[in-house]
Amino acid sequence: MDAIVTLTTDFGLNDAYVAAMKGVILGINPQAKLIDICHTIQPQNIHQAAFVLSTAWPFFPKGTVHLVVVDPGVGSRRKAIILRTPSADFVAPDNGVLSYVVQSFQQVNRKQTKLEPELQAVAITKSEFWRSPVSPTFNGRDIFAPVAARLSLGLPPADFGEAITSLTMLPLLRPYRAPDGGLVGHIIHIDGFGNLVTDIRDADLPAARETLIIEVGERHISGLSRTYAEGEGLLALIGSSGYLEVSLREGSARALTDARVGDEVKVSFT
Numbered sequence: 001m002d003a004i005v006t007l008t009t010d011f012g013l014n015d016a017y018v019a020a021m022k023g024v025i026l027g028i029n030p031q032a033k034l035i036d037i038c039h040t041i042q043p044q045n046i047h048q049a050a051f052v053l054s055t056a057w058p059f060f061p062k063g064t065v066h067l068v069v070v071d072p073g074v075g076s077r078r079k080a081i082i083l084r085t086p087s088a089d090f091v092a093p094d095n096g097v098l099s100y101v102v103q104s105f106q107q108v109n110r111k112q113t114k115l116e117p118e119l120q121a122v123a124i125t126k127s128e129f130w131r132s133p134v135s136p137t138f139n140g141r142d143i144f145a146p147v148a149a150r151l152s153l154g155l156p157p158a159d160f161g162e163a164i165t166s167l168t169m170l171p172l173l174r175p176y177r178a179p180d181g182g183l184v185g186h187i188i189h190i191d192g193f194g195n196l197v198t199d200i201r202d203a204d205l206p207a208a209r210e211t212l213i214i215e216v217g218e219r220h221i222s223g224l225s226r227t228y229a230e231g232e233g234l235l236a237l238i239g240s241s242g243y244l245e246v247s248l249r250e251g252s253a254r255a256l257t258d259a260r261v262g263d264e265v266k267v268s269f270t
Contacts, residue, residue, distance in 0.1 A: 007037065007069075008069070010039070010040075018036070028150060049097050057090075062087055065151045067145065074140075080143050099170040111168065121164045123163075147160055182269065184264055184265070186198060186264055195254075198245065200243060202238045210223040212268070214265065215265065221234050
């Protein structure tokens with residue numbers, strides 16, 4: 001069956017882990033189209049994986065299977081899960097890595113979020129779909145990959161285990177209003193170019209963008225640019241993912257500001 005399976009991991013590019021997973025998938029569904037979203041997630045960085053996944057999965061055709069293996073709890077009692085949404089299926093550990101996916105369909109406001117009816121989740125418990133023996137250190141190859149492959153062949157999630165009604169959620173950062181009326185957001189991702197991606201969305205900002213003052217540490221930016229090539233020095237703009245970003249033309253905003261994920265970014269309205 002000609003289906004798409006994407007892969008997001010923290011396995012890097014110097015070892016054979018990703019290739020082993022792809023080999024398992026192709027052994028079950030030779031016609032699967034395998035697409036790499038990212039394999040250079042920082043080791044065990046669930047927050048980064050959740051965000052990177054959120055910037056890619058909505059652009060794939062309906063019915064795509066998204067396999068995510070960033071799994072600090074591999075071999076432990078954490079659940080392996082399938083999440084079926086109206087748009088796609090996700091195979092992942094139940095450690096919060098699907099938090100942004102769930103948030104795109106419903107409100108997420110607690111560590112364990114009960115799913116709305118349009119979202120269906122299953123704990124992967126039926127071992128007949130796994131490779132045998134299962135390595136306690138490589139569930140990506142022995143559990144997640146064969147399950148994703150069989151999903152791509154059209155098997156329903158219910159075949160793989162027991163239905164569950166809630167998933168583990170990350171404590172996602174959200175912007176808030178400051179006492180002076182400004183908007184305070186947070187850096188939630190730093191991309192490979194050193195751009196600082198915040199949790200402030202385009203819709204959070206007023207129409208008069210030229211009146212904005214964006215503060216990152218001790219630095220101030222007046223107004224929003226339209227592209228990365230405008231202006232000199234630090235600039236702010238709405239990136240392709242729909243979030244406010246701070247960038248440095250032909251440079252790294254991260255290196256210039258020494259900013260880190262979790263740091264605050266304030267937007268004032270003059």
